[in-house]
Amino acid sequence: MTKKLQISTSQLFWLLLAGRLSHCLLLPSDSLHALTVPDLIAVTLLNALILLLLILPTVWVLRRTRQSLIGSRLSAVIYGVLMLFVVYLDLLQFTDFARQTARSDLSVTLMTAALIVTGLTAALYGIQALGRSALVVAVLGVTLLLTFCVLLIPQMRAVHLPPAVFGGFHPVWRQTLKELPRTAEIVAVGALYPYVNGKPFRAYAGFIGASGAVTLLVCIVTAAVLGDFAGLTAYPFYTAVSAAHIGIAESLELPVVVLWLGTFFIRMALFGWLFLEQAQTIFGERVRMPAALTAAVLLITVTVLTQRGTFAGQWGIITVLYGAALLTVTLIFPLCQRRRVSS
Amino acid sequence: MKRFSVIGLLTVLLTVVGLVPSCGSETALRDRIVVTALGLHGEAGTYTVSVQAIDSLKTASGLSEQSEAATAVYTASGGSLSAALDAFLEEAGRETYILQNRLITVSDALCRQTSLFDTMDYLIRHADSRSRVSVAVCRGDPVAILDSPSGNDAIPAYYPVGILQEGAANGQCVMSTLLDVRRAVSGMADITLPIFKVTNKRPVPDGTLLFRDGVAVGELNVRETKGLSLLMGQAETLLAVIDGVTYAVTSPHVEVDVTENGTQHAYTFTVSGEAEAVETRNGASPDVTALTRYLTAIVTDTLRALDAFDCDALGLARLTAVRDRTVTQKTARSQLHTCEKAVFCDIRLRDQRSGMERLSANE
Numbered sequence: 286m287t288k289k290l291q292i293s294t295s296q297l298f299w300l301l302l303a304g305r306l307s308h309c310l311l312l313p314s315d316s317l318h319a320l321t322v323p324d325l326i327a328v329t330l331l332n333a334l335i336l337l338l339l340i341l342p343t344v345w346v347l348r349r350t351r352q353s354l355i356g357s358r359l360s361a362v363i364y365g366v367l368m369l370f371v372v373y374l375d376l377l378q379f380t381d382f383a384r385q386t387a388r389s390d391l392s393v394t395l396m397t398a399a400l401i402v403t404g405l406t407a408a409l410y411g412i413q414a415l416g417r418s419a420l421v422v423a424v425l426g427v428t429l430l431l432t433f434c435v436l437l438i439p440q441m442r443a444v445h446l447p448p449a450v451f452g453g454f455h456p457v458w459r460q461t462l463k464e465l466p467r468t469a470e471i472v473a474v475g476a477l478y479p480y481v482n483g484k485p486f487r488a489y490a491g492f493i494g495a496s497g498a499v500t501l502l503v504c505i506v507t508a509a510v511l512g513d514f515a516g517l518t519a520y521p522f523y524t525a526v527s528a529a530h531i532g533i534a535e536s537l538e539l540p541v542v543v544l545w546l547g548t549f550f551i552r553m554a555l556f557g558w559l560f561l562e563q564a565q566t567i568f569g570e571r572v573r574m575p576a577a578l579t580a581a582v583l584l585i586t587v588t589v590l591t592q593r594g595t596f597a598g599q600w601g602i603i604t605v606l607y608g609a610a611l612l613t614v615t616l617i618f619p620l621c622q623r624r625r626v627s628s
Numbered sequence: 629m630k631r632f633s634v635i636g637l638l639t640v641l642l643t644v645v646g647l648v649p650s651c652g653s654e655t656a657l658r659d660r661i662v663v664t665a666l667g668l669h670g671e672a673g674t675y676t677v678s679v680q681a682i683d684s685l686k687t688a689s690g691l692s693e694q695s696e697a698a699t700a701v702y703t704a705s706g707g708s709l710s711a712a713l714d715a716f717l718e719e720a721g722r723e724t725y726i727l728q729n730r731l732i733t734v735s736d737a738l739c740r741q742t743s744l745f746d747t748m749d750y751l752i753r754h755a756d757s758r759s760r761v762s763v764a765v766c767r768g769d770p771v772a773i774l775d776s777p778s779g780n781d782a783i784p785a786y787y788p789v790g791i792l793q794e795g796a797a798n799g800q801c802v803m804s805t806l807l808d809v810r811r812a813v814s815g816m817a818d819i820t821l822p823i824f825k826v827t828n829k830r831p832v833p834d835g836t837l838l839f840r841d842g843v844a845v846g847e848l849n850v851r852e853t854k855g856l857s858l859l860m861g862q863a864e865t866l867l868a869v870i871d872g873v874t875y876a877v878t879s880p881h882v883e884v885d886v887t888e889n890g891t892q893h894a895y896t897f898t899v900s901g902e903a904e905a906v907e908t909r910n911g912a913s914p915d916v917t918a919l920t921r922y923l924t925a926i927v928t929d930t931l932r933a934l935d936a937f938d939c940d941a942l943g944l945a946r947l948t949a950v951r952d953r954t955v956t957q958k959t960a961r962s963q964l965h966t967c968e969k970a971v972f973c974d975i976r977l978r979d980q981r982s983g984m985e986r987l988s989a990n991e
Contacts, residue, residue, distance in 0.1 A: 386755045440807070445816065448949035448957060511807075513814030526806050528759040536727070 294483035296416030300497075301470045301492040304552030305421035306430065306466055307375070308544040309496075313384055315463065316500075317508050317515045318446035321447050324457050325504050329497040331461045336471055336493045339611070341416055343475045345488045356565050360618060365611050368556045369580060370470045374603060375552060376400065376588045385519050394589050398400045401584050405554030405577045409560055412480055415554050422547045429544050431498065433537065434506045436529040445512035446505070462516035464577045468496065468606040469556075472614050476559050632735040652945055661722045664699065665731040665749075665785035667770025668709065676705045677712040679724060680774040684744060686899070699784050701774045709750040717821075727756045730785040732763045732806065733770035736823065736837060736844070744821075745813050745842035747945045759807035762789050765770040765821045765837045772826040792822055797862040799854040801833035803925055807850050812842070815957075817943030820856065838939040846937035848930065855930030858899065858923070859942055870922050871914035877903045877923070877975065884944070886951045892967050893960065897931070899923050900974040927971045935965040 292300070320328065378399055385394045407415070470492065478485050507515050507525045515521035522541075529537050559578070564576035642738035679702045704719060706712030713724050738747060751757045766773050778784035782866050795801035801822040812819035825834040836848040836856055848856055857863040859882050866877040878903035887894050905914035934941055947960035952960075 444943055444947050444950055445811070447948070448946065448953070472769070511814075512811050512816045514810045514816075517814055524810075530760065 289579075291480055291482040292412055292416040294481060294485060294488045295532070296413075296420065297477065297481050297485060297488040298421040298491050298495075299423065300416050300551065300555060301488070302364060302495055303426060304555055305468070305492070305546050305548075306423065306468060307310050307545055307548035307552050309430070309453070309499050310522060310541055311378060311520050312500070312503055312507065312547070314516050314518055314521050317504055317521060320456065320504075320508075320510075321503060322352040324460070325335040325501055325508075327457045328460045328464060329501045331457065332464050333350055333497045335461065335465060337490065338613045339471055340474045340486075340489050342616055343478065343614075344470055344489070346622045347475065347478045348486075360621075361566040363610075363613060365560050367472055367614065368476075368560040369584065370606070370610070371472065372401075372404070372553055372560070373584060373587060374555045374607075375549065375556075376519040376584060378593070379549065380588060382520060382523075386523055393458070394585075397588050398585050400549070400553065401581050404550060405557045405561075405581050406548065407512050408556035408557030409573060409577060412555075412558055414468065415551065415558060419551050419555075424545055424547050427499070429540060432505070432543070433526055433529060434502060436531060436537070437506055437510050440525075440528045441506065441509035442512075443509070445509050447508065447513065463604070466611065467605050468493075469607075472611055473556070475614055475618055476562070495578060527571040569603040575616040576590070635863075655852045659721070659723055660725045661702070661720075663724050663726045663729045664783050665774050665776050665788075666726075667733045667734070667735075667766070668738060668747055669735045669769050669771070670705070671740060672746075673707055674705060675707070675709055676703060676791065677713050677748070678703050678769075678771040678774050679713075679716065681724070687743050693978065698936070699778075701771055702823050703771065709712075709747065709952075713750075713974050721858045725756075726751075726754065727758065727812075729758065729761050730783070730789050732761055733773050733788075733824065734763070734821075735770055736765050736767055739765055739821075739839075739844040740835060743826065743842040744819065744839055744844070748806075748809060751806065752813060757806060759805060759810065760791050761806045762896055763804050763806055763809055763821055764792060764916045765823045766831075767823060771772060772829075773824055773831050775789075776826065776829050776831055778957070784823045791831055791906060793834045795822070796857060796862045797864040799866045800850070801853055801858040802836055802857050802860055802862055803915045812839070816842075816946050818940045820848075820939070820941045822853075827896070838934070838937050838941060840937065840939050846933070848933055851926055852930045855926040855928075856934075856941065858927060859897070859930060868919065868922055870918045871915070872907050872909040873914050873918075874907035875903050875904045875914070875919050875977075879921075882927070884942070884947060886944075888952065889968060892957070893901060893969040894970070895944060895953065896970045896972065897927060899927060903975050903977045905977070905979065909953045914977060914979055916975060919977060920962065920973040920975055923973050925977065928969075931969050933973070935969075940964055 317325075347444070376415060379395055380393050407408065474489060481488065503522055507521045510525040510528060511518070511521055515525070518524045523538055526537050526541050531537070560574050560580060561576055562574050568576070636884070640772060660683040661679070661683055663679055663681045665680035667680075668675060669678065670676040680699060682699050693755055702716060702718035702720065704712045706715045717723055732748070732751060734747060742832065745752065748763075749759075764773075773788055774784070776784070776787065778787050792801060793805050796803035802820055804819060804821050809819055811817065818841070820839065821837045823837050824831045827834070833850075833853075835850055836853045837844055838846045838848060854863070854866065858866060861882065862924045863880055866876045866880055868877065872935060878901060880899060883898045883900065885896040885898070887896070903916075903919055908914070940961060945957050945964055948960035948964075949957040
C-alpha cells in the first residue's frame with residue numbers, strides 16, 4: 286500500500302534534523318566525559334557509519350516495493366509502542382531538565398501535560414503540516430545554535446579541551462554505543478519511508494551527516510568553554526551558554542530553552558503522528574482522536590509516576606530496551622518483509 | 629497549516645512564559661528581594677551571609693532616582709550558604725532572587741579556614757547563579773564592600789565590579805568569575821581571586837589570593853599581581869615607572885612554550901607587546917633595556933611566588949598534558965613547582981620624540 290499523503294526528501298531531512306536539534310541543545314554530560322577532540326570525531330564518524338548500516342536493510346527492502354514495513358497488526362503494535370516509548374524518553378528528559386536546571390519551582394506535571402497535549406494535537410494535522418513547519422524550526426534552530434557558538438568564542442580556550450589519554454579504542458566504542466540510542470529517529474525509518482516522495486535514503490544520509498556535525502560542534506564548543514566541568518554538570522551546553530552575552534542581553538539560556546521547546550515540539554509531533562498511523566493500521570480510520578487521547582493520558586500518567594530519580598541514572602535500562610527495539614525494527618522487520626515479498 | 633502554526637507558536641510562548649523567572653511560581657514580586665551582591669563571612673560550620681539587594685517595593689519611580697533608598701544590605705547566618713539564605717527567608721519573609729547577582733565576596737579569613745569550593749558549593753551548582761558573576765576576596769567582613777558608596781552607579785554592586793574590570797585591564801588586579809571557579813572545581817587549574825581592602829569606605833585592589841585545590845595557600849603582592857595579570861592575558865595596558873620614565877605597554881601577550889627537559893618539563897614565557905614612553909621626568913630618556921628588565925623581573929617573581937605556594941594558576945599542568953601526550957596532567961602537576969621556567973621579552977618601544985623604534989634585548 287503506497288501512502289497518499291507524502292512529503293519531499295528535503296522535508297523529511299528537515300523534519301528529522303529539527304527533532305535531532307533538541308538532543309544537541311540538551312547534550313548530556315556523559316557525551317563529553319574524558320573525550321578528546323579526536324575521540325569525539327571518531328565517535329561521530331563511527332556513529333554515522335553504524336546508523337547508515339542500520340538503515341540499509343530497510344532502505345534496500347523498501348526501495349523496490351515502496352510498501353510499509355507494517356504488514357501485520359503485530360508489527361504495527363511493536364512500532365506503535367516504540368513510538369510512544371521514544372516520546373516517553375523525551376518527556377523524561379524534559380522533566381529532568383525542568384527540575385534540575387530550568388526552574389526548580391516549576392510545575393513539571395503541568396508542563397509535561399501541556400507538551401503532550403499540544404504535541405499530539407499537532408500530530409493530528411498530519412505529516413505534511415509537520416514537514417513544512419520543521420523547515421522553519423530547523424533553519425531557525427541551526428542559525429541560533431551557530432550564533433550561540435560564535436558568542437561563546439571569547440570564553441573558549443584550546444587548553445580546556447581534554448588532553449589525550451591512552452585509553453585505546455575502548456572509550457570511543459563505549460561512547461558510540463551510548464550515543465546510538467539517542468538518535469531515536471532511526472527507528473522511524475521503516476515507518477516513514479512510504480510517506481516520502483523521491484529518494485528517502487538521501488534524506489536519511491544527509492540527516493545522519495548533519496546531525497553528527499551539529500552534535501560534534503556543540504560538544505567541542507561546550508568542552509572548550511567549560512573544560513572538565515562539562516562532565517560535572519547535568520546539561521553542559523545550557524551551562525556554557527550562561528557565560529555568553531550580547532550587550533545588555535545576558536540571559537541567553539532562555540533562547541536556548543525556547544529553541545529546544547520548538548525542536549522538541551516537532552519531534553513529539555512526528556513520533557505522535559507515527560503512533561497514530563500505527564493505531565489507524567490496527568483499529569481503522571476513525572480511531573485517531575481516541576488513540577491520541579488514550580496516548581496522552583497514558584504518557585502523562587507514566588511520565589509523572591516515573592519522573593523520580595535522574596535521567597542519567599535510568600539510561601542503562603533504557604539503552605537495553607531501546608537496543609532490542611532498534612534491532613527488531615532495523616534488521617528483523619526488513620528480513621520478514623523480504624521473505625513476505627519473495628513468497 | 630495556519631491553525632497548526634498558531635497552536636505551535638502559542639505552546640512555545642506559553643511554555644516560555646512559564647519558564648521566565650518570576651512567572652514560574654506563585655511568589656509575588658513584593659515577596660522577593662533582588663540580590664545584587666553577596667558577601668560570605670564566618671568560619672566552617674557557621675556562615676554569615678551579607679546580601680546587598682534591591683527592595684522591589686522601593687523602586688516604583690525608577691531605580692536611578694532611588695538607588696540609596698532601594699538598596700540595602702541584609703545579614704543572615706546558617707550552617708551553609710544555602711542554610712543562611714533559608715534563615716534569611718525565615719527572618720525577613722522575603723525570598724532571595726540571585727539571577728541578577730553581580731559580585732560574590734568572600735572574607736579572606738573564611739578562605740583560609742575552609743575550601744572555597746565547599747563555601748561556594750551552592751552558588752557553583754545553582755542554575756540561577758550566573759557564570760559571569762565576579763568573585764573576589766575581602767580583607768575583613770565583606771559587608772564593608774557591600775555597604776560602600778555606589779559612586780555614580782544606580783546599582784551599588786556595579787562599583788566594585790567596575791573597579792575589578794578597570795584593575796584587570798591595567799594590571800592592578802586579576803579578575804575571576806564564577807565560571808573560573810567552576811572550571812577550577814574540575815581540577816583544570818587553580819583559582820586565584822583578587823583581594824579588596826576598604827580604604828576611606830572605598831574598595832581598593834590589594835593583591836591576589838592564591839588557592840591550591842580550593843584552599844587558600846598564599847598571597848601575591850601588588851607587583852606580583854601585575855605579573856600574574858600579564859601572564860593570564862588580562863592586562864590590556866600595563867603602566868610601569870622606571871628611572872623617571874613612565875611606560876605604557878599596550879596589548880601585552882605572553883606565549884608559553886613547553887619543552888621536555890630530561891625527566892621534567894621546561895617552560896619558556898615570552899612577553900611581547902608594544903611600549904610607549906608616555907611621560908619623562910628630569911630629562912630621563914626611555915630605555916628599552918630597563919623596561920625589558922622590569923617586565924622580566926615581575927614575571928619571574930610571580931612565577932617564583934606561584935611555585936613557592938605550589939599554585940597552578942596558569943593551568944600549566946593541563947597545558948603540558950595537552951602538548952605532551954606522554955605525560956598526564958596529574959604527573960605534570962606534581963612536578964610543576966620544581967620545573968625550570970625561563971622568561972624572555974619581545975618588546976617594541978616607540979619613542980614619540982624621535983619617532984624611532986627600539987627592540988628589546990634579553991639578557
